[in-house]
Amino acid sequence: MLMVVTGVAGFIGSHLADRLLAEGHRVIGIDNLSRGTRQNITAALTHSAFCFLEADLSDLAAAEKDVLPVIAAAGRAVDTVWHMAANSDIAGGIADPAIDLRDTFATTFNTLWLMRQMTGVRVALASTSAVYGVHPGKLTETVGPLLPISNYGAMKLASEAVISAAVESHLQQACIFRLPNVVGSRGTHGVIYDLLVKLARSPEEVEVLGDGRQRKPYLHVSELIDAMMFIWRNQGQEKRVIFNIGPDDEGIEVAEIAQEVVTASGTGARIRFTGGDRGWIGDVPRFRYSIEKLAHAGWRPRSSSAAAVRKAIRELAVERGFR
Ligand SMILES: NC(=O)c1ccc[n+]([C@@H]2O[C@H](COP(=O)([O-])OP(=O)(O)OC[C@H]3O[C@@H](n4cnc5c(N)ncnc54)[C@H](O)[C@@H]3O)[C@@H](O)[C@H]2O)c1
Numbered sequence: 001m002l003m004v005v006t007g008v009a010g011f012i013g014s015h016l017a018d019r020l021l022a023e024g025h026r027v028i029g030i031d032n033l034s035r036g037t038r039q040n041i042t043a044a045l046t047h048s049a050f051c052f053l054e055a056d057l058s059d060l061a062a063a064e065k066d067v068l069p070v071i072a073a074a075g076r077a078v079d080t081v082w083h084m085a086a087n088s089d090i091a092g093g094i095a096d097p098a099i100d101l102r103d104t105f106a107t108t109f110n111t112l113w114l115m116r117q118m119t120g121v122r123v124a125l126a127s128t129s130a131v132y133g134v135h136p137g138k139l140t141e142t143v144g145p146l147l148p149i150s151n152y153g154a155m156k157l158a159s160e161a162v163i164s165a166a167v168e169s170h171l172q173q174a175c176i177f178r179l180p181n182v183v184g185s186r187g188t189h190g191v192i193y194d195l196l197v198k199l200a201r202s203p204e205e206v207e208v209l210g211d212g213r214q215r216k217p218y219l220h221v222s223e224l225i226d227a228m229m230f231i232w233r234n235q236g237q238e239k240r241v242i243f244n245i246g247p248d249d250e251g252i253e254v255a256e257i258a259q260e261v262v263t264a265s266g267t268g269a270r271i272r273f274t275g276g277d278r279g280w281i282g283d284v285p286r287f288r289y290s291i292e293k294l295a296h297a298g299w300r301p302r303s304s305s306a307a308a309v310r311k312a313i314r315e316l317a318v319e320r321g322f323r
Helices: 011-022 038-045 060-073 090-095 098-115 151-169 191-201 221-233 254-265 292-297 305-319
Strands: 002-006 026-031 050-054 078-083 122-128 173-179 181-183 205-208 218-220 240-244 270-273
Touching: 002 011, 011 026, 011 038, 011 078, 011 221, 026 038, 026 060, 038 050, 050 060, 060 098, 078 098, 090 098, 090 151, 098 122, 098 151, 122 151, 151 173, 151 240, 173 221, 181 221, 181 305, 191 205, 191 254, 191 305, 205 254, 218 221, 218 305, 221 240, 221 292, 240 292, 254 270, 254 305
Parallel strands: 002 026, 002 078, 026 050, 078 122, 122 173, 173 240, 181 218, 205 270
Antiparallel strands: none
């Protein structure tokens, strides 16, 4: 099948492209390389079934000019657009909410606009737990009202909404994945990545945002891709599906992650917490995911949050030159 992956040079998009290619699909990957890197797609770039397009999906006129001719020239209909492009720079989005509007929402809106030129096409969106905002208890897919507390979460919720509307007009089907914290090699951001970058700069002391008591679920990227592929394959005739994807546990605390990162770095750095119950404006310090719907559909994670974090720390420590 012919697939399009937006945000292909990023952390998750690059792993997804590798999996789609390994399963025998053809992939057109799109990225403006604002956060992603060519290095992340080194393997894909050598694959004859992969085509990389450097294009900015927030600029509709430019995207129409750059993307549509390549898709038309592919000689077959696109089966699914996997929309992974978004702003993953949380701090940047807090300082300037227009970044989330541009890279998280406008990329979705414009991707859907480009999809008007395709027939029988499906979309798969990487959404987020941030759409839920703050709720007591476990987050199920039916919890509401959805009142995100970050602009990023708001732009993802808006993305889910325009996708839902587009199914009524020109899309065949939509799969919406609500991701937890995803970790693993090629990470471009996130707590493990940030701590390793800080340790490379100052190996004596590392600053951790918040009081370290934030507790969240973490999933390794390899299991995330398994789950996304499982949901996509088993959608059947349903027009829209929404699934939480995550580990089957209560998560792991940031203080524990920081200790594991310092140990793996071999620096012996002191850990200094900035204090307060959250890391940044819009951070949801604790949440618990219900993955019952996904388990009922037939997919279960293999690893705990702690195991996923430990594996990712090993992978990223090597990538960042600590081992
Ligand atoms: N990593 C996580 O923990 C996590 C959690 C929840 C949701 N998600 C979602 O998963 C998706 C992938 O995230 P990631 O962690 O791989 O982030 P990432 O930053 O590594 O990947 C996103 C990619 O999108 C590209 N991009 C951004 N704006 C673009 C634009 N205007 N035009 C074209 N390309 C553009 C970036 O260059 C980057 O390569 C995102 O939609 C993100 O919101 C990730």
